Amino acid sequence: MIAEFGLAALWLAAALAALQLIAAVLGQRKGGETLALLVRPAAVAQALLCGLAFLMLLWVFARTDLSVLLVAENSNAQSPLIFKIAGAWGNHEGSMLLWVTIMAAAGGLIALIERRLPERTMSATLGAQAFVTFGFYTFILFASNPFNRLASAPQGGGLNPLLQDPGLAFHPPTLYCGYVGLSIAFSFAVGALLTRQVTPEFARVMRPWILGAWIFLTIGITAGSYWSYYELGWGGWWFWDPVENASLMPWLAATALFHSVSVLASRDALRTWTIMLGVVAFSMSMIGTFLVRSGILTSVHAFAVDPTRGMFILVLLAINIGGALALFAVRAGTIAEGERFSALSREGALVINNVTLSAVLGIVLLGTLYPLVTEAFGVRVSVGPPYFNPVSAIFVFPMLVVLAVGPLLRWRGDRLARIKTPAIAVAAVGLAALLALWLIAGIAFLELLGLTLAAVVAVAAFLPLRGRSLKRLPLPVWGMCVAHFGIAVALFGMSVDSAFTVETLTAASVGQTIDVGPWKVRLDAVEPVAGPNWTALSGRLSASYHGGAEHELTPMSRTFWAPPQTTSESALLTRWNGQLYTVIGEGTPDGRWQLRLWWKPFVTCIWLGGFLIALGGFLALVGRVSVDVRRRVATRKIAARRAEMAAV
Amino acid sequence: MTAGFKPKHQRLVLVVLALVAILAAGALAAWALKNQASYFYIPSQIVANPPDPDRGVRLGGMVKAGSLKTAADGITMHFVVDDGKAQVPVTFAGIAPDLFKEGSGVVAEGHMMKDGTFVADNLLAKHDENYVPRELQDMSKQQARQTVAETR
Numbered sequence: 061m062i063a064e065f066g067l068a069a070l071w072l073a074a075a076l077a078a079l080q081l082i083a084a085v086l087g088q089r090k091g092g093e094t095l096a097l098l099v100r101p102a103a104v105a106q107a108l109l110c111g112l113a114f115l116m117l118l119w120v121f122a123r124t125d126l127s128v129l130l131v132a133e134n135s136n137a138q139s140p141l142i143f144k145i146a147g148a149w150g151n152h153e154g155s156m157l158l159w160v161t162i163m164a165a166a167g168g169l170i171a172l173i174e175r176r177l178p179e180r181t182m183s184a185t186l187g188a189q190a191f192v193t194f195g196f197y198t199f200i201l202f203a204s205n206p207f208n209r210l211a212s213a214p215q216g217g218g219l220n221p222l223l224q225d226p227g228l229a230f231h232p233p234t235l236y237c238g239y240v241g242l243s244i245a246f247s248f249a250v251g252a253l254l255t256r257q258v259t260p261e262f263a264r265v266m267r268p269w270i271l272g273a274w275i276f277l278t279i280g281i282t283a284g285s286y287w288s289y290y291e292l293g294w295g296g297w298w299f300w301d302p303v304e305n306a307s308l309m310p311w312l313a314a315t316a317l318f319h320s321v322s323v324l325a326s327r328d329a330l331r332t333w334t335i336m337l338g339v340v341a342f343s344m345s346m347i348g349t350f351l352v353r354s355g356i357l358t359s360v361h362a363f364a365v366d367p368t369r370g371m372f373i374l375v376l377l378a379i380n381i382g383g384a385l386a387l388f389a390v391r392a393g394t395i396a397e398g399e400r401f402s403a404l405s406r407e408g409a410l411v412i413n414n415v416t417l418s419a420v421l422g423i424v425l426l427g428t429l430y431p432l433v434t435e436a437f438g439v440r441v442s443v444g445p446p447y448f449n450p451v452s453a454i455f456v457f458p459m460l461v462v463l464a465v466g467p468l469l470r471w472r473g474d475r476l477a478r479i480k481t482p483a484i485a486v487a488a489v490g491l492a493a494l495l496a497l498w499l500i501a502g503i504a505f506l507e508l509l510g511l512t513l514a515a516v517v518a519v520a521a522f523l524p525l526r527g528r529s530l531k532r533l534p535l536p537v538w539g540m541c542v543a544h545f546g547i548a549v550a551l552f553g554m555s556v557d558s559a560f561t562v563e564t565l566t567a568a569s570v571g572q573t574i575d576v577g578p579w580k581v582r583l584d585a586v587e588p589v590a591g592p593n594w595t596a597l598s599g600r601l602s603a604s605y606h607g608g609a610e611h612e613l614t615p616m617s618r619t620f621w622a623p624p625q626t627t628s629e630s631a632l633l634t635r636w637n638g639q640l641y642t643v644i645g646e647g648t649p650d651g652r653w654q655l656r657l658w659w660k661p662f663v664t665c666i667w668l669g670g671f672l673i674a675l676g677g678f679l680a681l682v683g684r685v686s687v688d689v690r691r692r693v694a695t696r697k698i699a700a701r702r703a704e705m706a707a708v
Numbered sequence: 709m710t711a712g713f714k715p716k717h718q719r720l721v722l723v724v725l726a727l728v729a730i731l732a733a734g735a736l737a738a739w740a741l742k743n744q745a746s747y748f749y750i751p752s753q754i755v756a757n758p759p760d761p762d763r764g765v766r767l768g769g770m771v772k773a774g775s776l777k778t779a780a781d782g783i784t785m786h787f788v789v790d791d792g793k794a795q796v797p798v799t800f801a802g803i804a805p806d807l808f809k810e811g812s813g814v815v816a817e818g819h820m821m822k823d824g825t826f827v828a829d830n831l832l833a834k835h836d837e838n839y840v841p842r843e844l845q846d847m848s849k850q851q852a853r854q855t856v857a858e859t860r
Contacts, residue, residue, distance in 0.1 A: 293803075294830075333722070397719050415726050419733035426737040430745065440748035442766060447744035451736060565802055567782020617806075626806035645803030648782040654803050 063128050066116025067207040070157075073109035073164060074197035076102050077190045084187025088180065088254070099183045100171040103190070107168025114161040117206055121148040129208040130154060134219055138593050146229040147219045152353060152369075153206035155232060159349065160196040162233075162240040166269075167193060170244060176265050176688075178257060185251030192243055195376045203372045221594070221620040221627050227287035235280030235307060239345040241273025242310055245317060249338030250384055253391045258331045263324035266338070268684050270321060274314040275677040281307050282670030293628045293643045295563070295658045297666055300448045305428040306348030309421055313341035316417040319410050327471055329398035329407055333414065339388060343381045344421070350377050351428070402473035409466030416459035420452050427451075453506060460513045460551075463544060464520035482523045490516040503559040510555030518548035535683025543676025550669025556662040567652040577659030578606050579640055581613075586644070586653055594620045596629070599644040599653060603633060615644040639663050746817065752794040758820050767796060767826050768815040776810050789814065789826070800828040 080102035087096025120128050122145050124137045134151040135144055149158045167189040174182065200206070219228075248266045252258050284307065289297040298304060317337040323330045350373045401407040427443045434441050464486050468479045476483075493515035497508055521544035524537060562577035573582045584600040596616040604610045613631040620627070633640040638661035645654030746764045759765050767789055775788035784801045787810075798816055808814060808831055816828035 332719075333726075400718050411722065411725070415729045418726065419729050422730055422733045423737045426734065427741065430741050434745075440766075441745040442748070443741060443745050444764075446746075446764060447740050451740045454736065455733060565783055628803070628806070643803060645783075648778060650782070652782045654783055656803055 062116050062119050062123075062125065063207040063209065066113045066120075067205070069109045069113040069116065070197070070201065070207075073106045073113065074194065074201060076106035076109065077164075077194040077197055080106060080190035081187055081194060084183045084190060087183050088187075096179065096183045099186045099190075103171035103186050104168045106190075106193070107164040107171075110161050110164035114157055117154060117157055118145055118148050120207075121145055121154075127210055129210045130206050132210050136219070136593065139219060139224070140592055142226065142229055143219055143224050147223075149232050150219050150223045150228055153200070153204045155236075156196070156200055156204050156353065157206050158233065159236055159240055160193060160200060162236050163189075163193050163196065163243050166241055166244050167247075170269070174265060177251075177262060178255070181251050181255040181257045181262070183251075184254040185247045188250035188254075189243060189247040192246070192380055195380065199369075199372050199376060203369050221618070221625050224593075224620070225287065225291055227283065227291070231280060231284050231287055234276050234283060238273050238275075238277025238280050238314075239307075239310060239348065241269065241276060242314060242342040242345050244269040244273065245314075245338040246342035246384065249335045250387060253335060253387050256391070256394060258324075258335060258395050260325050260328045263321045263334065264684075264688075267318065267321050267325055268681055268688070270314060270318045270341075271677055271681040271684070274311070274318055275674050275681065277307070277311045277314060278670060278674040278677060281311060282667050282674065285670070286667045290630055290632055290641075291627075293630045295561075295641055295643075295656075295660070297557070297663070300427070300444055302428050302431075303352050305424050306351045309424055309428075310341055310344040310348060312417050312421040312424070313337060313344045316414045316421075317341050319413050319417075323407050323410050324398070327399055327401065327407060329401055330411070330414075331395050331398045332392050335392070335395070336388060337414070339381075339384045340421075343377075343384070344425075346377050346380060347425075350374060399472075401471070404469065404476065405473045406466065406469045406471045409462050409469055412462045413459060413466065416455045416462075419455045420459075423451050423455070424448065450506065453509070457509060457513060460517055460547070463547070464516050467520075467524045467540060467544070482520075482526065486516055486520045486523070489519045501559070507555045507559035510551055511559070514548045514552035514555060516548075517551065518545060521545035521548060535686070536680040539676040539678070539680030539683060541676070542679060543673045546669045546672025546674075546676055548669070549665050549672055550667075553662050553665025553667075553669060557660050557666065560661050561663075562659040564655075564657045566655055567648050568655050569652045574655065574657060576640070576657040577661075579657075579659055580604050580607070581640075581642070581655075581657055583653065583655065586647070589616065591618070594618045597644070599642075599655070601631070601642055601655075603640055603642075605635065605640075613640070613642050615642045617644055617646075634664060637661055748815075751789055751791040751796045754796055754820055754826070755794040755824075758824075761819055761821055764817065764819060766815055766817050767798070767820075767828075768813070769796075771808070771810050771812060771814050773810045789816065796826050797824070798826045798828055800831055802830075805831055 080099055083095045083098040083102060086092045087099060117130075120131055121135055122141065124131060124135055124144060126132045126137075130151060130153050134154075135147045139147065147154075149155045167186060170189075171186055177185075245266060248262065248269070252262050281304075284304070285297050288299070288304075289295075317334070317340075320330050320334045320337055324334045350370075353369070353373060427447050430443055431441050465479065465483055468482055470478075490512055494508070494512040497503065497511055503511075521541050524541060525533065528537075564574055564576040566574055568574055568583045570583055570585060573580050575581075580603070582602045584602055586597055586599050589596045589598045596618040598614045598616040601613040601615070602610040603613055611633050613633055615631040616629040618627050618629055619625075628643055628645070630641055630643045632642070638659060641658040641660060643656040645656065647653050744764075746766055747759065748766045748768060749759070751767070751769050754765070754767055769789040769791045772788040772790040772795065775786075777786045778784070779786065783803075784799065785804065787798055787800075789796050789798050798818075800816065800818075815832040816826060817830040817832070818826055818828035820826050
């Protein structure tokens with residue numbers, strides 16, 4: 061009954077999306093203003109209904125209603141409740157429903173609170189949002205129904221053990237909020253193109269939504285990276301796996317987008333370019349979804365291989381992206397040129413930021429699609445770090461140099477002489493770091509450059525505060541400093557991890573002590589343990605740092621029974637200056653145990669940096685929104701005063 | 709891009725700049741992909757036409773029954789990968805994936821040495837029914853027939 065209720069809600073939501081689209085289209089004509097009034101309520105109601113359908117899915121999963129096919133295949137009555145609920149999106153159908161729920165919610169939210177744009181632009185925007193959402197509703201209802209009932213007797217397959225982790229509760233919803241939040245930018249861009257309203261006001265309206273989506277995307281990527289780092293037991297934090305790239309590409313586009321949107325908002329320049337990026341950012345989200353959900357790739361993220369689904373998403377993709385690009389091609393010429401600026405200006409630096417980010421996006425996209433293309437010609441290849449690391453570094457490193465000085469420049473035009481002192485200071489820091497590193501540590505070129513730039517960016521991040529009253533500094537400026545500093549911190553972590561990680565791989569007998577970097581690790585015992593739905597062999601290790609106090613670590617090799625699968629659970633010990641990472645393997649015939657140990661200095665800086673970047677975005681968002689709210693209150697007061705005066 | 713340009717020209721300069729950068733990125737990517745992509749081989753291909761030792765490649769096939777031996781250090785493994793036509797000895801030091809065993813499929817990432825052994829840095833094995841390394845998807849079923857068909 062619950063499942064049918066959910067399905068009905070979903071059908072109604074789809075119908076409302078269709079209504080919203082039709083009302084928006086007809087409302088664009090002269091005399092259609094009454095119809096256009098329907099658009100906002102339809103968007104809100106659609107969001108509520110879709111949310112209701114999603115709640116129903118959570119309900120059947122929480123109760124482990126095995127008569128629902130999806131539950132029977134992906135859940136198990138014995139799992140802990142959090143994994144039962146999170147299991148609702150740990151599969152293809154459920155994750156697509158989550159996707160469309162967030163999309164509907166985002167549309168409902170702008171319908172509810174966004175009142176600054178001309179009503180015609182707003183209804184065109186909501187129409188575009190309805191169009192995209194409607195496509196995904198049809199996909200779910202016809203090709204990927206999560207509420208299908210089961211005909212035969214159920215047995216409860218269980219959730220993939222690699223996904224049985226608290227990370228599953230947060231990583232997909234966060235990432236989806238980011239992915240799908242970008243649909244708002246897409247719809248705004250389409251709405252602005254349709255009604256020819258590419259103005260600074262439009263940029264100011266769009267900006268918080270982009271920032272919000274970007275914050276979620278940043279947190280989602282950072283958390284996902286840490287999850288795969290400790291769950292997969294390979295000691296790596298980024299694999300250039302196509303699925304990771306699928307989340308990185310929208311992030312790169314969104315990063316470029318909110319930089320260019322602030323140029324449009326403050327200076328009324330880069331109009332066409334901003335619109336283009338708005339289209340590209342969500343296109344990257346959709347391409348990512350296609351790569352992950354079509355079964356064209358196989359990984360932990362790809363749930364099922366079903367060619368009809370792949371085709372369906374591909375067609376949706378072609379219609380949405382192709383349509384938006386065609387509209388762009390037709391209308392781009394009619395957008396008037398924005399304000400001019402000189403090459404040496406804040407705008408100039410932001411153009412370089414945008415161009416290099418786009419170049420990196422192109423590099424990642426090509427590297428991700430290349431294996432798919434060659435496979436069509438019968439050649440199987442895989443593309444990994446030897447391609448992605450150096451080639452993207454060629455563009456990222458110059459971009460970081462621009463990042464160091466760009467924020468010091470004035471809008472419109474500037475002279476080099478004005479920023480001479482800070483520029484020289486930054487260059488001196490860079491040279492000193494480079495020299496010191498080169499003399500002390502014999503490390504590879506890429507890491508050397510990475511560490512140097514980390515020092516440069518860390519110092520330069522706070523230079524915009526120079527000579528300004530810290531008390532009166534607007535929050536967005538603080539946000540920029542924190543986010544740029546976060547980039548330095550993350551880059552530092554990546555470079556140190558890559559340059560100074562120590563690894564020991566050995567087979568140890570019980571009682572034996574192993575050295576790994578500054579650590580002495582003793583294997584005390586290997587003993588069996590049991591969990592709620594697994595049994596395991598757990599190693600007991602005592603680790604001491606430079607002969608200090610001993611800490612216990614218990615890496616495990618877990619055997620799950622539903623579905624039957626073995627995973628290795630690493631054990632980590634975190635200090636302020638790094639992490640000890642331990643993995644236990646199989647026993648050897650002569651009674652020893654395989655141990656793989658890493659000492660990873662400052663590796664935690666990678667994720668700390670990621671969260672600082674997200675925090676910077678959050679500060680900027682709070683700053684922008686509070687200014688908007690204040691402005692809105694002020695206009696309302698002025699209007700009230702005027703009405704009073706008129707009455708008098 | 710200087711203030712001396714007319715607005716129309718500034719837009720043109722920006723477009724050209726962006727195009728040049730993105731084309732440069734594309735050209736660079738194409739060149740690097742050609743050199744850095746890791747090709748997938750089956751034993752008969754890699755024996756007939758061995759790749760350069762400094763080039764990372766992937767080798768896929770079945771772990772030959774009775775060939776798996778662990779060295780005295782407890783972590784180095786030697787085994788033979790077979791496709792029914794040719795055999796390649798493989799060395800791997802590390803913790804093997806859980807479903808890695810004799811008689812089942814494997815994809816080894818690594819380098820082909822001059823002496824004809826393959827040194828693997830990483831092994832990918834079948835995880836469970838739903839999570840199979842891409843190269844092994846069609847291999848495990850009618851592995852022999854398919855690999856032979858591919859060699860042609």
